[in-house]
Amino acid sequence: MRTLKSLVIGACAGMALALAALAPAAAAETESSMARGARLYDKWWAENKAAKPTGDHPAYPVKGGKYGGDASWRCKECHGWDYKGKDGAYAKGAHASGIKGIQGAAGKDPAAIAAVLRDKSHGYTETQLSAADASDLALFVSRGQGQLAKYLAADNKVKGDGARGEAYFNTLCAGCHGQDGKKVKDGPPLGSVADNGAEMMHKLLNGQPGEAMPALRALDHQTAADIAVHLVKLPAK
């Protein structure tokens, strides 16, 4: 026969188990993985130091195009800075390739997205993108695309407060880039690339592949938008 004491102990143990099941697991920080995934999306071999690919990507349809060769292996070349592919800024012009965006994959199971990267359309090898790389990319595609439309006007210009952006830029960025955006000598003056709003949001939220540049995605994304508005005012040369 079970004693009262053993019953009480049993009930307590049961309650502790039930509580443990209810308590949230310590949430792992994922912003940095999403930022890294986004930098791989930008130019994976600059980020993971894999060999630069050669020849056109097998799925790149524009034969002899200006953005063939290694450029055609960048996710952004087929799917766009705005993640909308043929339905976004790459609908026309030299970057047009007729490929759909990745927006439809937002919210999908990251494991299924990682598998897409090994499929026949993509064919990325483990040497090009390791399992860890594919996992960061998938996390970005699934959960990191954010609400770009909230910050971008239809003409691909960013909406924000340029005066706030100036203070952010001069304190966070000018150490490397200079207040005029011209101090990094191996890159273009920031004022000369600033008119591509979707690209600026992508780079400001996630950083520059292979560089020690900060990623702002853990902050309110309006911070990146405000800076992007300021960048347009910097000298283009």
Ligand code: HEC
């Ligand atoms: C050379 C062009 C090309 C490149 C580069 C490319 N993709 Fe794709 N991607 C495609 C094509 C083609 C499809 C299939 C579209 C369809 O089903 O109509 C696709 C589909 C996808 C999908 C599924 C979209 C959906 O809505 O189901 C995801 C996610 C994706 N690609 C992610 C990536 C990532 C991440 C990279 C970079 C590592 C990448 N792609 C590089 C051509 C490309």
Ligand code: HEC
């Ligand atoms: C630790 C130094 C460092 C800091 C801090 C930094 N950057 Fe950068 N950034 C770089 C380097 C290096 C590059 C690569 C230049 C190149 O090769 O194009 C770069 C590239 C860029 C580019 C892409 C230019 C292009 O090639 O299209 C943009 C945009 C940019 N930075 C904006 C910013 C902004 C905005 C901030 C502040 C939030 C910032 N950076 C902070 C070092 C830095």
